[in-house]
Amino acid sequence: MNNLCRWFDRYRDGELDSRKRARFEYHLEQCDRCRSGMTFLSNLKTVIEKGSVELTWDFSHQTARRAFEQSKRWDVMVISWLRPAAAWIACAAMLFVFSILALTPSRTGAAEYAEYETLLALNDANGMMPQAYAEEMAHSAENGGVNR
Amino acid sequence: MTQSQDAILVERSLEGDELAFAELVKRHQGIVSRRVYRILGKSLDHADAVQEVFLRVYNSLRRYDPKRPFEPWISRIATNYCIDQLRRPRSGKVMLWTDLEEGEQRRLLSMTRNGDFESILREGLERYQEVAMSLLQELKPKERVAFIMREVENRSYLELARALDVSELGARIRVSRARKKLQAKFHAYLEGFGKR
Numbered sequence: 001m002n003n004l005c006r007w008f009d010r011y012r013d014g015e016l017d018s019r020k021r022a023r024f025e026y027h028l029e030q031c032d033r034c035r036s037g038m039t040f041l042s043n044l045k046t047v048i049e050k051g052s053v054e055l056t057w058d059f060s061h062q063t064a065r066r067a068f069e070q071s072k073r074w075d076v077m078v079i080s081w082l083r084p085a086a087a088w089i090a091c092a093a094m095l096f097v098f099s100i101l102a103l104t105p106s107r108t109g110a111a112e113y114a115e116y117e118t119l120l121a122l123n124d125a126n127g128m129m130p131q132a133y134a135e136e137m138a139h140s141a142e143n144g145g146v147n148r
Numbered sequence: 149m150t151q152s153q154d155a156i157l158v159e160r161s162l163e164g165d166e167l168a169f170a171e172l173v174k175r176h177q178g179i180v181s182r183r184v185y186r187i188l189g190k191s192l193d194h195a196d197a198v199q200e201v202f203l204r205v206y207n208s209l210r211r212y213d214p215k216r217p218f219e220p221w222i223s224r225i226a227t228n229y230c231i232d233q234l235r236r237p238r239s240g241k242v243m244l245w246t247d248l249e250e251g252e253q254r255r256l257l258s259m260t261r262n263g264d265f266e267s268i269l270r271e272g273l274e275r276y277q278e279v280a281m282s283l284l285q286e287l288k289p290k291e292r293v294a295f296i297m298r299e300v301e302n303r304s305y306l307e308l309a310r311a312l313d314v315s316e317l318g319a320r321i322r323v324s325r326a327r328k329k330l331q332a333k334f335h336a337y338l339e340g341f342g343k344r
Contacts, residue, residue, distance in 0.1 A: 044283070048186055
């Protein structure tokens with residue numbers, strides 16, 4: 001592959017300046033792969049461009065009738081009412097869950113007291129419980145875990 | 149076709165005027181039909197597919213901004229519909245390269261290579277057309293849409309980017325990939341023939 005082959009897309013898109021375009025056109029004469037690729041794409045374009053399918057003469061009226069009939073169907077109307085309602089319900093549910101999470105203290109006083117007792121049990125034996133920490137935990141447990 | 153006429157028809161359609169919507173369909177059915185045909189290929193239910201696009205248009209009319217041109221908006225709906233269809237497994241029979249007889253394959257390749265495809269079209273050989281369309285099945289949905297919009301409809305990369313909801317660079321990459329894949333397939337056919 002010649003390094004000019006990389007200009008293939010830019011040539012096809014008409015994005016090469018006149019000097020580069022002339023160089024690429026000279027390259028096309030030499031490079032069989034680029035030349036046949038270029039011809040192939042042009043022919044493919046022609047084929048696709050020419051193909052078409054005719055619609056019936058009253059297609060537009062049939063389509064409009066179907067669209068209006070569909071919009072009047074009770075199930076479509078119910079779905080169209082429910083769609084925004086479902087979104088509102090989901091938002092309200094999320095707001096409720098977040099409110100509960102935000103208002104509920106992460107740890108209760110009882111839980112902290114249990115931890116305090118566990119620490120006591122673990123550390124008393126080793127005599128490693130710092131006096132200040134023990135006092136803070138005891139105070140916290142008395143106030144329902146608010147100051148931690 | 150003016151933008152304001154489209155906007156007026158949209159407004160009247162939203163007020164319940166069925167004839168106004170029929171007029172809107174009539175104005176744009178050509179562009180939608182061509183887009184659907186070029187991307188999805190010829191099928192027995194082509195009219196249903198085009199109708200389905202217009203039903204989506206009708207259901208989205210309230211979201212249309214009358215300050216913007218109607219045609220790109222409706223094209224985008226048509227494109228999205230086609231991408232949705234391409235992502236579904238297809239059951240319809242498609243004419244493939246291998247369905248052609250050897251003589252037909254040789255003739256098609258020779259004409260394609262020598263730039264004489266016009267003669268095939270003059271002869272009205274739909275078989276060849278279907279085969280050419282089936283080549284596009286090698287492409288991923290967005291590559292296929294990008295190829296059609298750029299190569300066949302001469303749309304700018306900016307329009308492609310908007311239609312495909314990708315960056316302009318992304319659109320360029322998809323067109324380039326599509327061209328390479330199609331050429332590779334074509335060269336594989338040529339080489340296959342050379343070995344016979």
